[in-house]
Amino acid sequence: MKILVCISHVPDTTSKINFTDGDTKFDTNGVQFVINPNDEFGLTRAMWFKEKQGANVTVVNVGGAETEPTLRKALAIGADAAIRINTPATDGFSVAKQLAKVIEDGGYDLVIAGRESIDYNGGMVPGMIAGLTGANFVNNCIGLEIEGTSATATREIDGGKETVATSLPLIVGGQKGLVEESDLKIPNMRGIMMARKKPLTVLDPVDAEAGTRSVSFEKPAPKGDVKLVSPDNLDELVDLLHNEAKVI
């Protein structure tokens, strides 16, 4: 089984979000970049397919040279090879077109991406890859088993979960549940050393028209001070929620 894991290179969850160049660019100053959390769950699930079912795992990113440390980290966690498509990721549709080309050329059986990236929050790349390649697609995937070419997947739905049957080739939009937090691997010294020798191929992008263009960014308006209510006067809270906030 050939598995491709799509890796988005995103600011760490504790990052302060600021913008530069007249609020048109994300300010990377002092920001630590990591593997998108949803992708990290997918990568670990792929490692289990490798250990238990002999899968071969490639990781891929669409982005500039600055994303290579993130790909190296994925190699240190255990992926066999990495691909970087050398073009800035500016729009989900064009990223999906780049990835679809790699998937078709590489003949992958299973593609694991994240349900969404924590920076762009598009929630669109995995579904668009599925639309472009015609492969089956399960989103919000919290459990995945594969036997031969048959797959059983569990997906989170609003208010519960659902188990579905499908077949390879398959694209998955994954999240926590594919594996648990405690299953995530922290690269060890040996992994880091080995990662240096693993192939990281840089590919030229194909022509891919974007669907959207980022014009600018805004930060939410600063919030006023909290109104404190004494625990002995909860009638006041009920009154505020009803008459002032008008939410009950």
Add this chain to the structure above:
Amino acid sequence: MSVLVYTESEQNKLKKAAFEVASYAKAVADQLGTTVTAVAINSGDTSELGNYGVDKVLKVSNSDLENFNAKGYADIIKQAAEAENAKVVILSSSADSKYLAPLLAVGLNAGYASNVVEAPSSISPFTVKRSAFTNKAFEIAEIKSDIKVIGVSNNSFGLVENSGSATAEDFSPSISELGVTVKSIDKATDKVTIADAEIVVSAGRGLKGPENWGMIEELADVLGAATACSKPVSDLGWRPHSEHVGQTGKPVASNLYIAIGISGAIQHLAGINASKVKVVINTDPEAPFFKAADYGVVGDAFEVVPQLIEKLKAFKAQ
């Protein structure tokens, strides 16, 4: 050249989110000087959509699609968009709509903007505001393609009533192979879901253990709210994973979010910032949540929550 909106239903009844996306579609149609067509799949009575600005409903009845199927549903909406020559297609931010939207966008070769929080600020160029960086910022995005797909963030636009009436037509698109079949569904049908809820009652590690959630559920019951929790609470197995909210959990965009015994870590706040009004109940006045909240009670949850339940019961009985 109408605006097309996919109005979702559950068990043959339109969901509340359907009326919100219809309201949004009406606002876009007014900007474009056109009408609104809704597409409804296995929806039962759809006449109420007229009250939210829908002019025509394309009704699809298909017993093969009793269970949601992203590819099948995307196929139907695509054919409806083509039949109506729609240039703008509006969807909600439910798990199902977010699942089908990218498939639909590819099918229509359309740019797709998700998590959109306001009506377009301009229609030429077509510009929308969407939340990004997990609610820590907004992105102003231009959709450049001829056809545009918009996912409206839940509870961001609200319901806008419009006195009108919607005609209904049967619509029978062809459905290709589905590829994914539902084997089983495990869902509490009597509970409000986090995605649909107008009020969410959420609790954290301050509650000490799963045995103390009775009062949280009771508070949620009184308010008709969904229950949620912080990440450690679900990691510890005190509550199901489906209740975990935050940057790595479910996003919350309710009108009211009540946080009980939750410190307010940046990753938690990121997921709930889109909620309009936030209340915090915490023993520690230094807890970061007080900086993010609108109303706060510095106090012990085990004393405050039972009293609050009584006060709310009295208020509801009025």
